[in-house]
Amino acid sequence: MATISDVHEQVKQKYGSAARAVAEQGSMRACCDPGLKCCDPITTNLYSEAEKGQIPEKAVRASLGCGNPTALIDLREGETVLDLGSGGGIDVLLSARRVGPTGKAYGLDMTDEMLALARENQRQAGVENVEFIKGEIENIPLPDNSVDVILSNCVINLAADKNRVLSEALRVLKPGGRFAVSDVVVRGDVPEAVRKSMTLWVGCIAGALDEHEYLAKLKAAGFEGISMEPTREYNVEDARQFLTDSGVDVDAIAPTVNGKFFSAFIRASKPTQDKPKAACCGPNCCGTPA
Numbered sequence: 001m002a003t004i005s006d007v008h009e010q011v012k013q014k015y016g017s018a019a020r021a022v023a024e025q026g027s028m029r030a031c032c033d034p035g036l037k038c039c040d041p042i043t044t045n046l047y048s049e050a051e052k053g054q055i056p057e058k059a060v061r062a063s064l065g066c067g068n069p070t071a072l073i074d075l076r077e078g079e080t081v082l083d084l085g086s087g088g089g090i091d092v093l094l095s096a097r098r099v100g101p102t103g104k105a106y107g108l109d110m111t112d113e114m115l116a117l118a119r120e121n122q123r124q125a126g127v128e129n130v131e132f133i134k135g136e137i138e139n140i141p142l143p144d145n146s147v148d149v150i151l152s153n154c155v156i157n158l159a160a161d162k163n164r165v166l167s168e169a170l171r172v173l174k175p176g177g178r179f180a181v182s183d184v185v186v187r188g189d190v191p192e193a194v195r196k197s198m199t200l201w202v203g204c205i206a207g208a209l210d211e212h213e214y215l216a217k218l219k220a221a222g223f224e225g226i227s228m229e230p231t232r233e234y235n236v237e238d239a240r241q242f243l244t245d246s247g248v249d250v251d252a253i254a255p256t257v258n259g260k261f262f263s264a265f266i267r268a269s270k271p272t273q274d275k276p277k278a279a280c281c282g283p284n285c286c287g288t289p290a
Helices: 004-024 057-061 090-099 112-125 162-172 198-202 211-221 236-245 250-257
Strands: 080-084 104-109 130-134 147-153 173-186 224-234 261-269
Touching: 080 090, 080 162, 090 104, 090 112, 090 130, 090 147, 104 112, 112 130, 147 162, 162 173, 162 211, 173 211, 173 224, 211 224, 211 261, 236 250
Parallel strands: 080 104, 080 147, 104 130, 147 173
Antiparallel strands: 173 261, 224 261
């Protein structure tokens, strides 16, 4: 089993490489780096032409997500938004425009190269109500009850401790705050060869949760109003290149992989107030004499 530090190091290496590729070779799409094992169709055609026209091209090229979380939710003027694993900043910059000058959008990332690229994209976009901060999604460096909306794009499945991520997300959300993420999810059992590959973990596949487990973890963390909407289903042909490059016998596992992985929009909210404790059921409950 990969440790948290193992996963962090792998993510930093791969996404740092992607950021450098975009920064140094602006015409190159980050996902074309064969080391990333995160290629079409997962990362393509996620944003409209109108959205892409609002932000620098390098922010689009550095996007390695599996969905468009900004399309998940109605952002309101003056709200504070946090993007977990913000990468090149595409979702942060789009969100900042929607919440307006009285709102704010934070981007949290642990990779120095991605943070540098995101800040340069912010400068080029001329968006002031944005702050990119360094940190881990398992330990969000923001106060309790400080954000209205949490977004994330194919990042939570990279975390080794997903329970901690969801607990931290709930902590920093304001009461009634909304959670709206895109993630890769699994339906049913997956071959152990896929689960064990760290390269695939970084490619958003091996760390993906079973759909029912994902929903259960959100509930256990304290979220309510939980829903999951599948958006794209992947088959073994979609994954043939990066599975083969990772040493997996694609044809052998195809029957047990096809239809098992899909991208989904996942929504939830933080309760508006603490749930009341169960009523006392007898004269001597809680150790209090009658």
